[in-house]
Amino acid sequence: MVIDKTKMTSLAAATSQPEMAGRSLWADARRRFARNKAAVFGVFLLLFVACFALFGGFFAQWSNEELDFSVMGQVAQIGGPSLSNGHYFGTDDLGRDLFARTVQGTQISLAVGLVGAAIAVIVGTLWGATAGYFGGRIDNYMMRTVDILIAIPYMFVLILLLVMYGRSISMLFIGVGLISWLDMSRIVRGQTLTLKGREYIEAAKAIGVPAYTIIRRHILPNLLGVVAVYATLLVPLMILTESFISFLGLGVQEPLTSLGALISEGAGTMSYGTLWQIAFPLFFFVVTLFGFFFVGDGLRDALDPKDR
Amino acid sequence: MLVYILKRLAIAVPTLLILIIASFLLMHAAPGGPFTAERELPPQVLANLNAKYGLDQPLWRQIVSYLWGIIAHFDFGPSFIYKDRTVNQIIAQGFPVTITYGSISFLVAVVVGVALGVTAAVKQNTWLDYIAVGISIGAQVLPNFVMAPILVLVFTLWLGWLPGGGWQGGQWQYLIMPVIALSTSFMASIARITRSSMLEVLTSNHIRTAKAKGLPMRRVIARHALKPAMLPVISYLGPAFVTMITGSVIVDIYFSTGGIGKAFVDSALNRDYAVMMGVTILMGTLTILFNLVVDVLYAWIDPKIRY
Numbered sequence: 001m002v003i004d005k006t007k008m009t010s011l012a013a014a015t016s017q018p019e020m021a022g023r024s025l026w027a028d029a030r031r032r033f034a035r036n037k038a039a040v041f042g043v044f045l046l047l048f049v050a051c052f053a054l055f056g057g058f059f060a061q062w063s064n065e066e067l068d069f070s071v072m073g074q075v076a077q078i079g080g081p082s083l084s085n086g087h088y089f090g091t092d093d094l095g096r097d098l099f100a101r102t103v104q105g106t107q108i109s110l111a112v113g114l115v116g117a118a119i120a121v122i123v124g125t126l127w128g129a130t131a132g133y134f135g136g137r138i139d140n141y142m143m144r145t146v147d148i149l150i151a152i153p154y155m156f157v158l159i160l161l162l163v164m165y166g167r168s169i170s171m172l173f174i175g176v177g178l179i180s181w182l183d184m185s186r187i188v189r190g191q192t193l194t195l196k197g198r199e200y201i202e203a204a205k206a207i208g209v210p211a212y213t214i215i216r217r218h219i220l221p222n223l224l225g226v227v228a229v230y231a232t233l234l235v236p237l238m239i240l241t242e243s244f245i246s247f248l249g250l251g252v253q254e255p256l257t258s259l260g261a262l263i264s265e266g267a268g269t270m271s272y273g274t275l276w277q278i279a280f281p282l283f284f285f286v287v288t289l290f291g292f293f294f295v296g297d298g299l300r301d302a303l304d305p306k307d308r
Numbered sequence: 309m310l311v312y313i314l315k316r317l318a319i320a321v322p323t324l325l326i327l328i329i330a331s332f333l334l335m336h337a338a339p340g341g342p343f344t345a346e347r348e349l350p351p352q353v354l355a356n357l358n359a360k361y362g363l364d365q366p367l368w369r370q371i372v373s374y375l376w377g378i379i380a381h382f383d384f385g386p387s388f389i390y391k392d393r394t395v396n397q398i399i400a401q402g403f404p405v406t407i408t409y410g411s412i413s414f415l416v417a418v419v420v421g422v423a424l425g426v427t428a429a430v431k432q433n434t435w436l437d438y439i440a441v442g443i444s445i446g447a448q449v450l451p452n453f454v455m456a457p458i459l460v461l462v463f464t465l466w467l468g469w470l471p472g473g474g475w476q477g478g479q480w481q482y483l484i485m486p487v488i489a490l491s492t493s494f495m496a497s498i499a500r501i502t503r504s505s506m507l508e509v510l511t512s513n514h515i516r517t518a519k520a521k522g523l524p525m526r527r528v529i530a531r532h533a534l535k536p537a538m539l540p541v542i543s544y545l546g547p548a549f550v551t552m553i554t555g556s557v558i559v560d561i562y563f564s565t566g567g568i569g570k571a572f573v574d575s576a577l578n579r580d581y582a583v584m585m586g587v588t589i590l591m592g593t594l595t596i597l598f599n600l601v602v603d604v605l606y607a608w609i610d611p612k613i614r615y
Contacts, residue, residue: 148323151596155554156572156588160334163576163584240451244554247453248561248573260453267457267562271465278457289449 025225025303032302039298045291049284053106061086062097064104065255069095081276090276092262093269098280101257106284108169108252109239109259112176113292116238117231119177124184125227129219131185132192133211143189146182154179155241159250167253172245176238184230191226195219225303232296236289243285259285309607316603320596327592328378332371335581361386384586387575395586398571403590405475406556406567409486414552416487417494422541424495425502429537430529432507440499447496452555455489456562473564486559494548501544506537539610546602550595 033039062068068091081090081098089098131142158175165171195201195218204214243260245251252258259281266278349357358364362373377383384395428440450458463485464472476482509515510533518528557569564570568587575583 144319147319148326151320151323151592151599152327153550153553153588153591153595155550155557156584156591157331157334159572159576160331160584160588163579164334164337164581244451244453244558248557248576250573250576263454263457267460270457270461275461282454285454286449293445293448 029302033298036298036301038294039302042291042294042298045287046295049106049110049288049291052284053103053110056103057100060097060100060103062100064096064100064257066097067095068097089280090274092265092277093274098277101262102280102284105257105259105262105281106288108256109242109285109288112172112242112258113235113239115173116176116180116241117234120180120184120234121227121231124181125188125220125223127181128185128188129192129215129223132189133196133215133219139189146185150182155244159245159248162245162250167250169252169256172242172251176241180234180238184227184234187226187230188223191223192219195222229296229300229303232292232299236292239288312607313604316600320600323596324593328375328589329371331585331588332374335585336367378589384589385582387580387582395582398583399568399586399590402560402566402568402571405565406560406569409483409490409559409565409567410552410556412483413487413490414549417491417498417548421495421498422502424499426506426529426534428499428503429506429510430525440503444496444499447492451493452489453558453562455492456485456558459485459489460562473562475565482565486563486565489562490552490555490559494552497544497548498541501540502537505540506533509533509537535609539606542602542606542609546599549598553591553595
């Protein structure tokens with residue numbers, strides 16, 4: 001038997017060639033995301049809002065609590081946005097600098113949104129993954145609990161909590177966190193149910209990996225896509241919830257403020273012709289929401305290509 | 309079907325009980341009682357007041373009598389702040405108003421939303437589609453508490469067409485702005501959901517068959533596509549209803565319509581726990597009932613659901 005020389009050399013050449021770099025799910029998703037114009041635009045919007053919230057304070061000429069006595073009482077005439085007296089966004093009805101207050105309101109609204117989403121991610125993922133993985137009676141009890149909690153008109157309960165236990169920002173965080181994880185746990189459970197039947201989970205079970213490790217090592221990483229998408233879409237919903245409560249005057253307390261509280265104040269004084277008092281907070285509110293919605297939709301399209 | 313309805317009821321009833329008991333315990337655990345005032349009351353007076361409202365009895369007794377009052381007589385007890393009014397009277401005053409503009413808004417949101425969504429899906433990638441999608445994206449970031457001031461600014465302050473608030477027995481001029489403010493964001497969501505599910509249904513086999521039979525497009529949509537495309541919309545109606553109920557609070561505050569939301573916020577600011585609980589429980593009951601209706605409707609439309 002003669003070894004075919006040419007075949008050997010071509011085989012050697014083929015094996016010595018570097019392996020083609022595979023594209024991971026995430027690399028693929030990144031490409032799809034970058035090609036989605038609305039999503040990239042959303043990222044820019046969010047960067048803009050984040051920069052405003054983080055660094056806006058350095059540009060403010062006034063603090064958010066200081067009253068400018070020179071405009072007090074005639075806010076409608078001379079309290080408007082102006083570069084010369086340092087009130088870039090004008091002043092509010094009491095003569096406080098609206099720029100500084102909008103910066104602070106954006107910070108607080110973003111914080112509430114991110115904390116609410118973070119609680120949802122942690123609690124919801126663990127709850128849903130546990131229920132989905134163990135199944136049976138545990139699943140039944142855990143998801144019944146979610147069913148019951150989800151049917152409660154949470155906004156009323158949240159207001160009840162805020163009124164009874166004092167309106168503080170930590171109470172707001174707790175209240176928003178209490179409700180945010182419910183939907184997340186349902187979504188995660190559904191995803192876990194489909195993951196559970198896969199061969200690699202079976203293999204892990206067969207070699208005796210404990211349930212906790214399977215959830216942590218094999219289930220959670222595979223849930224990441226769904227969780228990321230939903231968390232991004234959850235942030236604006238949390239911001240909306242907080243703004244709703246603040247609009248009613250039941251949210252954060254002065255001198256702290258949030259975008260919802262500022263919109264509420266602006267809406268109250270609108271009829272005196274001080275339109276900038278509602279326009280600037282509303283602008284940042286809308287931009288933030290748009291940013292999160294666009295990025296969330298983009299992430300969903302990028303991570304779940306069949307859903308189009 | 310009957311078994312399915314009974315099964316769902318079996319979940320709804322404990323949910324309601326848990327809501328009532330949880331809010332009662334929350335109220336009980338809250339610092340400060342209803343008679344905590346700036347001026348200290350003499351202990352004898354306080355004891356008399358507590359006895360009148362049954363607050364001197366053990367906790368379980370209070371819960372049971374509260375529950376019994378609600379179940380047997382539909383009675384939420386006296387208000388803690390207004391000495392001459394019961395919670396029932398306060399609710400009865402605002403409830404018809406809330407129901408009136410609430411149901412109109414709900415209808416508008418569903419009808420306009422579905423129409424917009426179907427149009428966008430059928431005329432996909434035409435200017436009609438772009439307009440519909442544009443409206444629904446824009447309306448998504450305009451929740452009721454943003455819509456309300458904008459509407460007042462445009463229609464009352466600038467144009468002077470509509471009254472800025474009030475109710476006047478529900479005349480149409482007073483209804484327009486509350487309904488628009490309350491329904492816009494839901495209309496947008498419903499339009500979006502309808503469009504995407506309609507697009508999916510339109511590519512399915514039974515629609516191709518219907519077209520191949522030579523049915524006119526109008527008939528294909530109405531007879532074959534609409535029903536399956538409505539399923540995601542129906543499952544959205546439950547959460548939408550809850551959010552709409554909460555939205556009515558904003559409408560009541562902003563347009564002074566005098567609905568139940570006003571009573572709720574007033575009681576929240578006055579710490580009138582009895583009214584707060586009454587409204588919460590009433591809204592909870594409505595929500596749970598509505599979810600029941602939605603689930604039954606879903607099961608009725610979707611042939612895949614076995615019950």
